[in-house]
Amino acid sequence: MKLDQAPSAGRCYPVARTEELIPRRIAQVQLLGREIALWRSDDGAVHAWENRCPHRGVRLSLGTNTGTELRCRYHGWRFNGDGRCTFIPSHPTQKPASTLRVGIYSTAVHSGLVWVSLDPEIAATTFLVREDPHAVTLRSVFVAAPAAAIAKSLSHGYRISAAPEAAATAVAVFDDLTLAAPAAGRAPGVTFFLQPVDVMRTVIHGLVSPAPDAHERLAVLRHHNTQLSLLRDALERTAAAP
Amino acid sequence: MIKLYDYELSGNCYKVRLLLAILSIPYERIELDFYPGREHKSAWFLAINPLGQLPVIDDEGFILRDAQSILIYLASQYDAAGAWCPRSDPALLARISMWLGFAENLTVTAGAARLHDTMFYDGDVDALRIQANALFRVLDEHLWFAEAQGEPWLCGGHPTIADVACFPYVMLSEEGGIPRLPYPAIQRWTDRVKRIPGFTPMSGIFPAADAPAG
Numbered sequence: 356m357k358l359d360q361a362p363s364a365g366r367c368y369p370v371a372r373t374e375e376l377i378p379r380r381i382a383q384v385q386l387l388g389r390e391i392a393l394w395r396s397d398d399g400a401v402h403a404w405e406n407r408c409p410h411r412g413v414r415l416s417l418g419t420n421t422g423t424e425l426r427c428r429y430h431g432w433r434f435n436g437d438g439r440c441t442f443i444p445s446h447p448t449q450k451p452a453s454t455l456r457v458g459i460y461s462t463a464v465h466s467g468l469v470w471v472s473l474d475p476e477i478a479a480t481t482f483l484v485r486e487d488p489h490a491v492t493l494r495s496v497f498v499a500a501p502a503a504a505i506a507k508s509l510s511h512g513y514r515i516s517a518a519p520e521a522a523a524t525a526v527a528v529f530d531d532l533t534l535a536a537p538a539a540g541r542a543p544g545v546t547f548f549l550q551p552v553d554v555m556r557t558v559i560h561g562l563v564s565p566a567p568d569a570h571e572r573l574a575v576l577r578h579h580n581t582q583l584s585l586l587r588d589a590l591e592r593t594a595a596a597p
Numbered sequence: 598m599i600k601l602y603d604y605e606l607s608g609n610c611y612k613v614r615l616l617l618a619i620l621s622i623p624y625e626r627i628e629l630d631f632y633p634g635r636e637h638k639s640a641w642f643l644a645i646n647p648l649g650q651l652p653v654i655d656d657e658g659f660i661l662r663d664a665q666s667i668l669i670y671l672a673s674q675y676d677a678a679g680a681w682c683p684r685s686d687p688a689l690l691a692r693i694s695m696w697l698g699f700a701e702n703l704t705v706t707a708g709a710a711r712l713h714d715t716m717f718y719d720g721d722v723d724a725l726r727i728q729a730n731a732l733f734r735v736l737d738e739h740l741w742f743a744e745a746q747g748e749p750w751l752c753g754g755h756p757t758i759a760d761v762a763c764f765p766y767v768m769l770s771e772e773g774g775i776p777r778l779p780y781p782a783i784q785r786w787t788d789r790v791k792r793i794p795g796f797t798p799m800s801g802i803f804p805a806a807d808a809p810a811g
Contacts, residue, residue: 494741
C-alpha cells in the first residue's frame with residue numbers, strides 16, 4: 356500500500372516536463388501519492404487538478420480537453436479552468452451548484468518543467484535555481500526507489516561527461532530534492548530535480564546548462580539517460596534484494 | 598469482400614480492425630464467442646486455423662492467420678501509397694519487422710496479464726507484469742529518443758503497421774494491472790495514434806479529443 360505523504364510546507368514540486376502540455380491533451384502524473392490531471396487550455400494557462408471527477412470519481416485524465424474545459428468521460432460533466440462545474444448533460448437547463456468543483460492546485464512553469472504546489476494557500480512561485488531559458492531538459496527517468504535514496508546516490512558523485520577519462524564530479528546538494536553537478540571543461544553542468552511520486556517511487560528530472568551545441572545535443576541527452584538508467588537499475592536491485 | 602474472424606475484446610483482432618479502418622477497407626465480421634464459449638477451439642474454426650487463434654482473414658479465398666502477418670498483407674495489398682508498410686528501404690522494412698516481433702512479445706506479456714485478470718486465464722501474473730514493464734521501458738526510451746530526433750512514430754516520420762501492431766496491448770495494459778504512469782513518451786505516442794485519420798476505438802480504448810483547428 357502506497358500512503359499519501361504530506362507535502363513540505365510552502366514548497367512546490369516538479370511533476371512533468373513542459374513537453375507533456377500538448378494542445379487538447381490531458382496528462383496523468385502523480386505527486387506524493389496524489390494523482391494529478393495536467394492540461395493546458397487554449398489560452399496558455401496550465402492546470403493541475405485532482406484526477407477524479409467530483410461526480411463519480413472517474414479519472415479526469417480519461418476525459419476530453421476541449422481547449423477551455425475538461426469533459427468527464429463518464430457522464431459528460433464539464434469543468435472550466437477554475438475547476439467549477441459548468442454543465443451537466445442529464446440536467447441541461449439547470450445551472451450546476453457552485454459547490455460542484457474539482458480540487459485544483461497552483462502551477463508554474465520554470466526551467467522546462469511544470470511545478471505544482473499542493474498547499475492551496477501557497478502559489479508555486481519559489482525556485483532554488485535561476486532559470487536558464489536555453490537549458491536543455493533531459494529525459495526524465497522513473498525509478499522505483501524513494502527520493503532520499505536517489506539523492507544519496509547522486510550526492511556520491513556523477514559523471515557529467517561521456518569522455519572515457521572523465522571521473523565523477525562532486526554533486527552539490529541544494530535541498531533534499533534538488534542537486535547539481537557544475538560544468539567542468541567542455542561538459543555542461545546538470546541540475547537534478549526529484550519528483551516524489553509516492554513513498555517508493557521517484558522521477559529524476561534533469562536540466563543541462565549551458566546548452567550543448569546542436570551537433571552534440573543528442574549525445575549529451577544519451578549520456579545522461581545512460582547514467583541515470585544505471586543509477587536506477589542499481590537502486591532497484593538494492594530495493595529488490597531480500 | 599474480406600471476411601474477418603473476429604472477437605470484440607481481442608487486442609490482436611482490434612489491430613486488424615484498426616488498420617482496416619485507417620485504410621478504409623470494407624470487410625465483413627464473423628464474430629466468435631471467444632470467452633466464455635471458446636469457439637476459437639471449436640472443430641469448425643480449427644479447420645480454418647489449426648492453431649485455434651484469432652484473428653484470421655479470408656480475402657476471396659486467401660486465408661491468413663497471425664495478426665502481424667495480416668497487417669503486412671493488408672498494407673501491402675491495399676495501401677496504394679505504400680506508406681504503412683514501405684518495402685523500398687531495406688533498413689526501414691527490417692525495423693518495422695523488429696517492432697512486429699516486439700508486438701508479439703507485448704501480446705504474451707501485457708496481453709496475457711489482461712487475459713488473466715479479465716477472462717480468468719492461468720499464468721504467473723506477477724512475472725507477466727514484470728516482463729511487460731521491462732518491454733514498456735524499452736518502448737518508452739525508444740519513443741523518447743525518436744521524438745528528440747523529430748520522428749514521432751516507431752519507425753520514422755510516418756506511422757506504419759509497427760505502430761498499429763504495438764498499440765492495442767499497450768493501450769489495454771491497465772486491464773492487466775500495468776499502469777502507464779511511468780511511461781510519458783508512451784502516453785504521448787498513444788495519443789498520437791488516436792489522432793490518426795480513420796482511427797477507430799474498442800471497448801477500453803477511448804478516442805482522443807480533436808486537435809485544435811489550424
